[in-house]
Amino acid sequence: MKFAKWIVMGTGGVILAVLSVVLISPKTAHALAAALVQVTNTTANPVPTAPAVPGSPFFAFMQLSGFGAQSVGPGTGTLGVTEIVLTNEDSTVDQVNIFAALLNGGTCGGSGNVEAASNPFLIVKVQPNSTLVIPAPTPIVFTPQDGFDNVNHTCVGASMPITGGNVIVSVNGFVN
Numbered sequence: 115m116k117f118a119k120w121i122v123m124g125t126g127g128v129i130l131a132v133l134s135v136v137l138i139s140p141k142t143a144h145a146l147a148a149a150l151v152q153v154t155n156t157t158a159n160p161v162p163t164a165p166a167v168p169g170s171p172f173f174a175f176m177q178l179s180g181f182g183a184q185s186v187g188p189g190t191g192t193l194g195v196t197e198i199v200l201t202n203e204d205s206t207v208d209q210v211n212i213f214a215a216l217l218n219g220g221t222c223g224g225s226g227n228v229e230a231a232s233n234p235f236l237i238v239k240v241q242p243n244s245t246l247v248i249p250a251p252t253p254i255v256f257t258p259q260d261g262f263d264n265v266n267h268t269c270v271g272a273s274m275p276i277t278g279g280n281v282i283v284s285v286n287g288f289v290n
Contacts, residue, residue, distance in 0.1 A: 171286075189221055195256065207278075208240065213236070214233060215231065232259050
């Protein structure tokens with residue numbers, strides 16, 4: 115009888131020890147890992163930070179009619195375009211080109227100063243008399259481009275490869 119009691123007590127002790135290790139061990143390991151990974155920001159050892167929200171929102175639109183290119187943009191900084199909306203109000207237009215505009219003078223927002231196009235360059239097919247929304251989950255980045263006036267400009271340009279037509283191009287994004 116004493117032998118059976120000793121076996122039951124020994125087995126119970128082992129089970130209790132195993133349960134204690136299982137229940138206590140994850141907390142101990144977690145606390146130890148948290149202590150080892152803790153990051154502090156001191157003047158002697160600063161932690162680099164980056165803003166979580168983009169610098170400032172950007173919205174502009176162009177109304178294309180005819181053959182000439184137009185541009186919009188902040189003029190400076192880096193423009194991240196997150197959405198382009200094309201509203202085609204014409205039955206003959208089926209394509210719009212979106213690009214980084216190289217200017218021959220002036221600032222973004224003109225229609226007579228776009229001299230050429232640079233990357234990024236998008237050829238967008240749009241149905242006549244319709245609206246096309248182009249979302250960009252990863253922003254399309256427009257960086258300052260050295261134009262023909264030897265000045266850096268951050269401009270988005272748009273044009274139609276045919277004469278005539280009426281297309282509204284809306285550009286949404288943010289500027290850093």
